[in-house]
Amino acid sequence: SQQGEEDPQALSIQEGENATMNCSYKTSINNLQWYRQNSGRGLVHLILIRSNEREKHSGRLRVTLDTSKKSSSLLITASRAADTASYFCATDAGNFNKFYFGSGTKLNVKP
Amino acid sequence: DGGITQSPKYLFRKEGQNVTLSCEQNLNHDAMYWYRQDPGQGLRLIYYSQIVNDFQKGDIAEGYSVSREKKESFPLTVTSAQKNPTAFYLCASSRTSRYNEQFFGPGTRLTVL
Numbered sequence: 001s002q003q004g005e006e007d008p009q010a011l012s013i014q015e016g017e018n019a020t021m022n023c024s025y026k027t028s029i030n031n032l033q034w035y036r037q038n039s040g041r042g043l044v045h046l047i048l049i050r051s052n053e054r055e056k057h058s059g060r061l062r063v064t065l066d067t068s069k070k071s072s073s074l075l076i077t078a079s080r081a082a083d084t085a086s087y088f089c090a091t092d093a094g095n096f097n098k099f100y101f102g103s104g105t106k107l108n109v110k111p
Numbered sequence: 112d113g114g115i116t117q118s119p120k121y122l123f124r125k126e127g128q129n130v131t132l133s134c135e136q137n138l139n140h141d142a143m144y145w146y147r148q149d150p151g152q153g154l155r156l157i158y159y160s161q162i163v164n165d166f167q168k169g170d171i172a173e174g175y176s177v178s179r180e181k182k183e184s185f186p187l188t189v190t191s192a193q194k195n196p197t198a199f200y201l202c203a204s205s206r207t208s209r210y211n212e213q214f215f216g217p218g219t220r221l222t223v224l
Contacts, residue, residue, distance in 0.1 A: 031210050042201055042215035043154075050210060088153060090213075097142055097161050097207055098169075103153040 004032075004089045004102035012108040019076040021105040023089030024069075032065055033090045034074050037104070043088065046074075081111045114138065117202050117216035124189070124196070124223050132187045132219045134202035143185035144203040144213065147171060154201060160185055161207055189221065197223045 007022045023032070031050045035043040049056045049065045049072065056063045062075040076083055086104040093100055115136040124130045136143065142161045146154040156169030160179040174193025179185055185204075189196045199220050203213040 033212060035213075035215075040199075040218070040220075042217045043203075043213070044215070045212040048210060048212055097205075098156065098159060099144075099213065100156075101146075101154040103151075 004091045004100055006087070006089055006102040006105045008105060009103070010106045010108070012110065013079060015079060015081055015109055015111050017079055019079050019083070019107055019109070021074050021087055021107070023072045023074070023102060025072075025089075025091045025093075025100075026070065027093050029067075029091045029093060031092060032063075032072050033099075034061075034063060034072075035088045035090060035101075037086045037088065039085075046087075076107075079107075079109045081109050083107060084109045115202060115204055115214050115216040117200075117219050119219060120217065122219055122221045124221060126223055127191045129188055129190050130221065132189070132200055132202075132221070134185045134187065134216060135183055136185075136204040136214070136216075137183060138204055138214060139182070140204035140214070141182070141207045142205045142211075143179070144205075145169075145175070145177065145185070145187045146201045146203065148199045148201060148218075157187065157200075196221055 004025045033048045034046045037043045047058050060077045065072045086106045088101050088104045090099045090101045118133045144159045145157040158177040160166035176188045201218045202216040205211045205213045
């Protein structure tokens, strides 16, 4: 079974609004990562948060991790039309060379 | 440019044929991976390799085979035993340290006719 699951499956917002997507996982992890995929393309790494970290920032991205709840969230602030993509979380399930991806959140940012 | 390449971008196969998808990286990464992505779905791990001449099955290895004879190359063969091979195939590579990101290729879209 998949380790990570994103919620919601789809999200549609106006440009300038914030977008929040969540990821839940099942077993202990060393780290959790978020990736972005534009339609028909490969994935691009956005941010990695270690299991002993609670929050991390990168530009307009903010990621939180709650290991007690086995969940993470990705916040994109001041969204742009160019942020339209699918976003995936990936966990290592304790094996740092094997990754599990969720089914993704499809974000649509309307101009 | 450093990166990871996949070829071809589109591939068409007749039922009963084996096909091989190419994946090459010049990032000097030890680990390489193959994933399958179906429409609207996440990525499922087919095979992964942490070092040359060694590889492990992922969650959906049946009907697929790989080799890792060179550090830079990790080709995937989709055999006729794979019941439903039409999908988007993604190759990735990474370092083998504890905290590492994966770098993805652009993908190969395989269609069985």
